[in-house]
Amino acid sequence: MSNITYVTLDGYVEMQKHRVLYFVIMFTAYIIIICSNSTIVCLIWIHKNLHEPMYIFIAALLLNSVFFSTAIYPKLLIDFLSEKQIISYPACLCQFVMYYTFLVSELMLLSAMAYDRYVSICKPLQYPNIMTNRTISVLVVLAWILPACQAAVPALLSTNEKLCNFTLTVFFCKNEFYKLLCVRSVLLHVYGVMGLVNSAFLPMIFILFTYTKIFIITYHSSRDVRKKAVQTCLPHLLVLVSVLFLGSYDIIIARVESHLPKTAHLIMTLQVLLYHPLFNPIIYGLKMKEIYKHLKKLFCRAKIN
DSSP states (O other): OTTOOEEEEOOOSSHHHHHHHHHHHHHHHHHHHHHHHHHHHHHHHHOGGGOSHHHHHHHHHHHHHHHHHHHHHHHHHHHHTSSSOEEEHHHHHHHHHHHHHHHHHHHHHHHHHHHHHHHHHHOTTTHHHHSOHHHHHHHHHHHHHHHHHHHHHHHHHHTTOOBSOOEESSSSOSGGGGGGBSSOOHHHHHHHHHHHIIIIIHHHHHHHHHHHHHHHHHHTSOHHHHHHHHHHHHHHHHHHHHHHHHHHHHHHHHHHGGGSOHHHHHHHHHHHHHHHHHHHHHHHHHHSHHHHHHHHHHHHHHHHO
16 A cells, blocks of 8 residues: 555546636635535524524534535645646545535435424424424434444445556546455445445435425415425425435436546536535525525625625
8 A cells, every 4th residue: 555645536627728717616616605605604603593403404504515515625626736636545535435424414414404394393382392402413413423434434444455546537536436446345335335225215215204294284284384384395305406416416427437528527527516515505595584584684784884
């Protein structure tokens, strides 16, 4: 391993010609992602009327978008300004862990939010006793710790594996790092399948089951209950669709990568990095009534000053 330190990231297209354009686009996107997500998190932190379980989960989700982007963007920006786009193998494994930790955490947090909406709408009298501060803290912490532990296992198992390839046709480390290994063990393959079931399919089944129960119950309820359900559940469902799109896109890219032109692969991957972290604050900023009111006050105050 001591003689095999660095891996070349060969996913860029005409880097010498477009490096400034790449840098400007990604740097601008990163600043917008940090500012937009952090603004809503700060509003939730400052205003006491937003210190409710639903808004705490939203703050955690937006923080997760910041962490997700920070796991990828700084290294990208450095590569745009570097003559060689390389990364050490341990750093590549670390980036893999962070990428999938925050990607899966998104689904975990959406599962927690679905449960919160289910209890709020379907069991309103029991809501204060079920969704306590302790419960919220446990759900948020587990949403980050469980995916991190799950993503760390294949990285640790691959640490001392022999490498036969030192070039990845991507521009950051994801599950493609397996292609560096001389032999991918059966254990890694089985664990990967189990991880996909645990981190994607099970949370999705839980979320769909929960929202189905909510819609069945609200369908037979009063108009006000249905209105409340739509107002609070719609933003979460829109973000869920975005996460599904992101996850599906990631799987499609991995499956058809060898058949894609490098330019098409670059564009598809950039969409994964750009759209979703920018989508969350727009949805919650515009669709959640209380957050929108505070945002409106903030910008109106800034405009007057």
